[in-house]
Structures are given as structure tokens and as C-alpha cells.
Amino acid sequence: MVEGRGQEVARRCLRAAQEVEDLASRLRRLPPDSWVGPTAVAAGEAVLASSRRLVAAADALRRAAGDAGRLGRP
């Protein structure tokens, strides 16, 4: 029973991680690479930094998924 619940949590965490990575990827594509100028550069850098932090969050979710998947296993 614990193993089954762990697997379900792992699946949810993995799904959430995937969606977070998709969002990060979406953000990476937002600023056109042709932009220059203080405002555009600042906005572009902020968006890319957010994207990187989201990737870190997705990694945390994947680690949690791994831990959840091992629950109840010998």
C-alpha cells in the first residue's frame, strides 16, 4: 500500500516537474535574441533567470519523485 501511494506521488511529482520544465522552456523562448537596449536586456535577463530557477525547481520535484518512488521498497 505504501509502495502504491509512493508511486502515485512520484508520478504527480514527475508530471509537475515536466510542466515546470515546459514553462521554463516557454520562458527561454520569450525574449527575441535580437533585443538590445537597457529595458529589453533587463527584461530578457530577468526572464532567463526565472527560467533557470524553474529548472532548479523541476530538479527538486524529480528528486522528490525519486524518493517517493522508493517508498515501501526493500
Next chain:
Amino acid sequence: MTGAPGSAALQVAGGATGVAARLDELDALAVALADAATDCASLAARAVTAAGDLDLGPALLVDPGAVATVLAGAAEAGGVLCRESGRLASTAAAVAATASAYRAREAAVETVLVGIPLVVAWRLRSLVGTWSLLLPGAVPVTVVAGAGAVQLARSAPAPVRSWVVDRVVAHPFAVDATVRVLPGVLGTADVATTARLLAGLGGATGLLRETPVRVEAVGGAVGGAVGEVVPCGEDGAADAVPGTPATGVAGLLRRGQSVASWREPAPGEHDTLPPGADRPERGQVRVDRVVGADGRVAWVVHVPGTQEWDGDGRGSPMDMAANVGLVAGTPTGVRRGVATAVVRAGVRPGEPVLLVGHSQGGMTATDLAADPGLRRVADVRAVVTAGSPVAGRTPPPGVTVLALEHRDDLVPRLDGRRAAPDRDRVVVVTDAPDGPWRTDAVPAHSSGAYVVTAGRVDASTDPSLVAVREDLAPFLAREGATCTTRQVVLTRTDRR
């Protein structure tokens, strides 16, 4: 942006370092960021509750350490996502506010630049309307009167001409305003439509005649039916003369100053010559074949600017009829003639071609880069223009464009549009340097002034310009590279 000490900075836009953001892109980014913030908040909630299905009682009994790790990981991810949601929302708000501020500033500038001339235009338009009630064909009369005014201005005493030119040169934005106002006065939609109207009316009145162009090799006319574009140098090499490739962008423009010469003039050489000496003969086009040490072949085509201020179809095809036709976007004899010269020079598929032009030559060069007929047989890779109104011309993607403009040069403003830099098109705007050309009618438009500016481009460390120079390298002087030159003369045949 880069600039040499003690000189006006080169304002570089486009190319490797990109372009400024457009307002509609800022608007789209603000919306996308707001959406992302919402999605991020939703994911934060899901991350925190992902472990909700975990049956804590049995799981804690089985493996309390693992449960703690799972909950900590989900909480960590949820916290990051929550904070990022807030950051994205505030970035979205900042971007939206910036777009609004830019928009307000542009509106203020537009009001100043366009508002007053529009009032004047409205009054002029009323006047034209009154004429049309009294006299059928008022617009042709207006055109003829305008042409007469031009002739009058040209025949006016030198002090009068000088006074007028000084006033115009001192207020280059007046050219923008005039170009914007003209369509309103004539009741047309835009500058190109106005030019087409003028071309039509000019043709009807005989003032502007776009006649067929003959292409002949320098030093030996090639026969053919009058009234058609005639090929030259069928053997592809008979009139080729050995020389050296141009040195840098400055060398390219300097060579274009003197297409009659078989060599690249020394820096400043033209400044010491009497007026008119060693200048391009009317209608001359120079085609250089550059061969690298590795045997690779590249071609450079030098297209001269306006040489004929009449447009009656009897002199050089680089005339006023071509100017109007180029702005109107209609095929011109000079464009067909240069395309023929390129093909007949012996360009083979896959060999890169660079088109270089000052003033009208830059317009022709830019149009040729997109000419389907030429592109079928020639691989146009790059265009260099100096003082040319090319803002509204868009070569195909992948064609490198370097456009040089002096702030106080009136000519680049004549198409009524602002330069539009992008990844392939680098626009360099700077103040015109001082020099012997200061006595020219419009000093900032002098090809000599653009040679000096091109020298600064050659020395610039701006990443966009460095990238452009790399693109131009196959066409320029380098270790082991050789060059042969072919020249042709384009002449109007005066047959309709």
C-alpha cells in the same frame, strides 16, 4: 555602440548585437509573462500538494526519512515556483509600463514632426482641390510646375542656390516632413504610390522616360539590337584587367568613387584631383572577380549613384527617371543593365556576390539582392550601401546588408521611412566628417565623406560590425587574394 575618441560615435543597430525591442514585442512579452506568472502559481500549488496522497501514517512507519525528503523536495519546489510567480508578475508589469512610456514619448515626437506639416499639407491640398474645379488635369500641371521650379532653382544664381541648400541642409528633418506630406498633398496612400504617380505623369509629359538600356564593354562596343539589353563580353574574360581586391569597406566605397580606374585609389587621392578628374564615366559599372589563395571565387559589383539629373531617357540610366522608378518600386533600366552585366561577367552558381552602391547605386544594389532573375544565376550574399534610402527595401533573409547613413545627409531620408535594422541588416548612423567635400552642394552626402565613415567602420570593434567584416572577408584583400576587373557602360537607347 562604439566610437573613436574625439569623434561622433557610430550608432550601430542590427546584426550580431541585435536591434532595439519593438513596442508590439514588449506588449506581447508583458502578456506572455503575466500568463507564465499565473501558470507558475498554479504549479506551485500542485507541487506542494503533490505529496498529499501520501499516506503519512504507514509511510512514516516504513521509512520516515524518505517521507521527510519527499515532503521537503515538494515544499522546496513549491517555494521556488511561488517566488518565481511573483517575479514574473512584476516583470510583466514593468514591461507593460515601459511599453506605455515609449509609446507616449513617440506620440509626442510624432505630434511635433508630423502635426505642423500636416496642417500645411491640408491647406495645400485645398488649393489643389480648387485648381481641379477650374482646370482638368490640375495634378499634371502641378507636376510640371514643380519641374519648372526645380529648373528655376538649378538656374538660379549661386548665392540663391547656396542659401536654399544651406537652409535645407541645416534642417534635414524638413525632408522627412516633406516626404510625409507629399502623399497627402497629391492624395496618394504612401511615398511609393506617390512616386508611381509621378513616374506616370512624368512619362506622359516626357519629363521622366524609363527607356531601354544598352550594356557595352568598356573599350569595345558590343553589337546588338538597339532597344534591348545587350550582352557584353560573351567570352567572359576578354576585357578583364588584373588588379588587387579592395581593402576594407572604405576600399570598397573608394573604388566605387572611381569605377573608371582599374585600381583602388589611394586614401585621399580624390581629394587632390581637380573636380571631375578620374571620376566615373557616365553609366559605368565595375565588376571585380576576387580569387582567394584557396581558389575560391567571389564577385564585387560597384553600382554608381545618380549621374544625370534629367530623366528624359537620353543620357546615363543612373538618372532622375531611375530615382523615381526605384522609389516607386518599378523595374528600372539600370537594374536590368547591372543584372545583365553581372551575369555576363561570368558569375557561376554558388560563387558569392557583393553589391556595393552609393546613393542611387545603393537602392539599385539592394533591389538586385532580391531580384528573382539575378538570384537564379547569382548567389548574392551581401550589400553595402552609403547614403541610400534603403529603409523600405528588404533583401531576402541571409543577405548581409551594411547601410551607412550620415545624420545630416538628406538622401537616406527620401523614402520616408526609418531604417529598419535586423539580424542581417546593420545600420550605421553617424555625423558626416569634415573634408574637402565641404564645398559640395550636400556635403554630408558626398561619397568621400562616406569613405571616411567606412574607414571608421573598418576600425570599429562593435560586434555587429566585426561580424559584417567577417561576412565581407571573401570579397576583400587578404593574403594571396587576386582580383581582375571588368567594366561595362550602361546607356539609354532613347527608343521607347
